[in-house]
Amino acid sequence: MRVHDGASDAAGASTAPDTAGGPGVGDARHVYDAVILAGGRAERLGGRDKPGMLVGGRSLVERVAAAVPDAARLVVVGPRRAEPAHAVFTREDPPGSGPIPALRAALPEVSAPWVALLAGDMPFLRPAHIAALSRAARAAGTGAVLVDAEGRPQWLAGMWAVPPLTRALDAYRGRSLRGLLGPLEPATVRPPADPGGMAAWFDCDTMDDLQRAREALAAAGNGDPMNVLAEWTTRMCQELGIDPERVDRDRILDLTKEVAHGVARPAAPLTAYLLGLAEGAGTAPADAVERITRLAREWQREN
Incomplete structure (x- = not known):
């Protein structure tokens, strides 16, 4: 996988039209939908409604939705909730069965040629990160994912071309996103940290994670x-x-x-x-x- 340095893209991505083809935030000709997976069991949070928990005065799923304001359609896989008000909700079968069944439930709701696939617990994801993923996905042709500080792909922070993703999902019999998405050979984007030192791929799996995110947002x-x-x-x-x-x-x-x-x-x-x-x-x-x-x-x- 080719690594893109997202320092310029993610820190100050422009919303000017992207004329080179592929998805581009802010360019109506390069339409993308967004899928947020928000139906996990949250076992490390005692089974609480993790996407609905508040960080900085807003729920986690609302914060993730705010990172994709230009999505033609927002699909949330998880229990129906009041926010995001403009989202289309669907459920994996059975509920809580994992990201692969969740993706299978979401793709029939997707009509754009590109889709942002995101976890519902990343409070520091920003539109600029989505823009950086869009440009990298265009260059790769199949998709792009964020990577963490150690270079590990974050499979629930990516942008994907829908046709190859659909074909791969139809043929896939495994249970891991890495097994599904890795063979698509996506580009990778290493974004800079927020001014508060928090990374775009930071997710809230535990109460300690939630507290850390809350403190970072309050300090920022x-x-x-x-x-x-x-x-x-x-x-x-x-x-x-x-x-x-x-x-x-x-x-x-x-x-x-x-x-x-x-x-x-x-x-x-x-x-x-x-x-x-x-x-x-x-x-x-x-x-x-x-x-x-x-x-x-x-x-x-x-x-």
């Missing part, structure tokens, strides 16, 4: 909604006489998102208020957040 600033939340949390703590160190903001936001999705949107702020009352009264159990999250999921299944 740049008008991120999480900075507004941080300022508002501090102001509210001052008004209410609460130690800010006691407020696990992201955990509460994750909880209210679970309740809004599993019960009803108005139930989310009410739940946070009731939890606050219980905390203040000293009656909330130590695992109150986990209990309420479990209750919201049971409510969704039962109703």
Whole structure:
């Protein structure tokens, strides 16, 4: 595989028309669709809805979707959710069975000649990275993938020509993306890190990964909604006489998102208020957040 240095492409890719052929972000003649795989089991997160977890005030899957704003169609393989609102949702059979069945479920929804294949847990992926992949894929003819600092291909961060991908998938009987995509001999792109030191291919598999991503986005600033939340949390703590160190903001936001999705949107702020009352009264159990999250999921299944 030929390695492209993505320093110029990924750091400052232009959206000017790409006249040389192949996919090109910002050029209507080079149309691509995007597929986000968001239906895994998230075993290292205790089976939580990983793509729906908040990082920097937005869910992981929303952040990945923001990296492909020019996609003609956005296909999300995973449970239906409110966001991204413009996405087409589909499910692998059976749910949680892996990336190959997920790709099989997604490709019938793809109509563009090129497709970006992305994991639903990469909060630092940017449109410039997709543009760099597009140019490298055009040069290779079949596709391109990002590589990490050690040069390892990241198979869920790539751009692919749909006809050869479809033929390969039809003939493939294995279970790994490497086994499917490697023989297509894609170009590779090594992107630079974000100013905060986070790589485009960084994914959130564990709670430590999530915390690291949250801290990096909070430190980066740049008008991120999480900075507004941080300022508002501090102001509210001052008004209410609460130690800010006691407020696990992201955990509460994750909880209210679970309740809004599993019960009803108005139930989310009410739940946070009731939890606050219980905390203040000293009656909330130590695992109150986990209990309420479990209750919201049971409510969704039962109703």
